[in-house]
Amino acid sequence: MAFTVWGAALAAYVVAVTGRTSLGVAGLQAADRFEISAASLSMFVVVQLAVYAAAQIPVGILLDKVGSRRVLVVGAVVLAAGQLLLALVGTLPLALVARVLVGVGDATAFISVLRLVPAWFPAQRVPVLTQMTGIVGATGQIISAVPFMAVLLGHGWTPAFVSLAGLGVFMAGVAALLVRDRPAAVPGTTRTAVADVDAQGDDAVQPVGTGAEVPPSRVRAPAVKKKASLSKVVREPGAWLGFFTHFLTLFPTNTFILLWGVPFLTAGQGLSAGAASALLTISALAGIVLGPVSGVLQSRHPMRRSWLVIGAFGFVVVAWVSVLVPSTPRPMWQLVVLVIALTASATASNIGFDFARTSVPADRLGTATGMVNVGGFVASLLSIFLVGLVLDLVRPGGGYVLDDFRLAFSAQAVPWVAGLIGLLAARRATRRRMAERGVVVPPVREAIARMLGARGDGSRREP
Numbered sequence: 001m002a003f004t005v006w007g008a009a010l011a012a013y014v015v016a017v018t019g020r021t022s023l024g025v026a027g028l029q030a031a032d033r034f035e036i037s038a039a040s041l042s043m044f045v046v047v048q049l050a051v052y053a054a055a056q057i058p059v060g061i062l063l064d065k066v067g068s069r070r071v072l073v074v075g076a077v078v079l080a081a082g083q084l085l086l087a088l089v090g091t092l093p094l095a096l097v098a099r100v101l102v103g104v105g106d107a108t109a110f111i112s113v114l115r116l117v118p119a120w121f122p123a124q125r126v127p128v129l130t131q132m133t134g135i136v137g138a139t140g141q142i143i144s145a146v147p148f149m150a151v152l153l154g155h156g157w158t159p160a161f162v163s164l165a166g167l168g169v170f171m172a173g174v175a176a177l178l179v180r181d182r183p184a185a186v187p188g189t190t191r192t193a194v195a196d197v198d199a200q201g202d203d204a205v206q207p208v209g210t211g212a213e214v215p216p217s218r219v220r221a222p223a224v225k226k227k228a229s230l231s232k233v234v235r236e237p238g239a240w241l242g243f244f245t246h247f248l249t250l251f252p253t254n255t256f257i258l259l260w261g262v263p264f265l266t267a268g269q270g271l272s273a274g275a276a277s278a279l280l281t282i283s284a285l286a287g288i289v290l291g292p293v294s295g296v297l298q299s300r301h302p303m304r305r306s307w308l309v310i311g312a313f314g315f316v317v318v319a320w321v322s323v324l325v326p327s328t329p330r331p332m333w334q335l336v337v338l339v340i341a342l343t344a345s346a347t348a349s350n351i352g353f354d355f356a357r358t359s360v361p362a363d364r365l366g367t368a369t370g371m372v373n374v375g376g377f378v379a380s381l382l383s384i385f386l387v388g389l390v391l392d393l394v395r396p397g398g399g400y401v402l403d404d405f406r407l408a409f410s411a412q413a414v415p416w417v418a419g420l421i422g423l424l425a426a427r428r429a430t431r432r433r434m435a436e437r438g439v440v441v442p443p444v445r446e447a448i449a450r451m452l453g454a455r456g457d458g459s460r461r462e463p
């Protein structure tokens, strides 16, 4: 039942990602239909990302109040309405309104799925399933690149976007039918188990790696609360740690995948369109390996999750520096390393949601997850804007060359520095809060020494 619920919600998220990326593959047709330059198309990406980011907190609060099922159903209907409008209109302002609707619908999907995972699965499994949610969701991009593109080229604009609208309505039905916010009947629940949960009080959070996590089916349905969920969440340093984790690690991937990657690879590095899409495919395949590996490491070493984040950040920075410093096009292997590093960074961004999960009580998880998600999308907007700004400054007429991209992508240093400062400050505050709750994070050197000692004793788990 847990996998049916997760699978149905995940399918709705895949369709949301298809909607998000559909205009990207229909760029030429959109430029033609709305009589705009290819460069103005970036306006659609910016509007959509801004709407997505702005909707996260309201959607998160709504999730805590009404649950994932209703939010997913309404979100899929709004997304379908946006695609239908886009299918029918021929003017730019109406197309932008359609894209706003798509952005709002899209904003509901990912965090609704993440809200379901800890409700249906034991805490040990949550990191891997969160990573799988991100990875499987990314396949929505393949649906827009292959079947959607085929309908677009074979039958035209209106049938292609009407098909996406139909898919959205279908997913609303699937979510209504199969998604449940939490297990209803609780076989094996004893009065004691429920009393244990009650004894933790309203503000109990999932313990970090103590092994004492309560199986989800024993957790009572949280009562809808009147008290302000957002103000409590923003006062929780662990939620900020999640926010800055997502901020620091998601934007390099979004900047590359959503807008500037293909122009950089083709106009800057001199690759064919086919070679550029092969690189994007390698990046998607890398996620299938890196996501579960990260999930397992998160479960096994919950006290060291921030080092996974800093490691992924270091990897992507080194990969970008090694590509941008030389003034000549890079060999293929180096570009492969770059796209793998970008995937590692996107994978690490999901650790942000895990920080939220172990920092706030279950009945505020939707709000906290929304807040974390804002981080990555605000940073993505900033980065996409800065790269575009530098390109405009160095070559106002377009026709970019490698040197223009070298300068433009260096602008990512701004969100990287801001994100790293925020991450380190939030980590310090989170450790203080954890210490107040009786969990002290030992220094890395001490933890490694203990782990080596434990191996010598035949034990496998970090203390």
Ligand SMILES: N[C@@H](Cc1c[nH]cn1)C(=O)NCC(=O)O
Pocket (backbone or CB within 6 Å): 110, 111, 131, 133, 134, 135, 137, 138, 250, 287, 346, 347, 349, 350, 373, 376
């Ligand atoms: N962290 C991403 C999901 C992802 C991408 N690659 C691996 N995981 C994220 O937060 N996505 C939000 C969304 O709505 O897609």
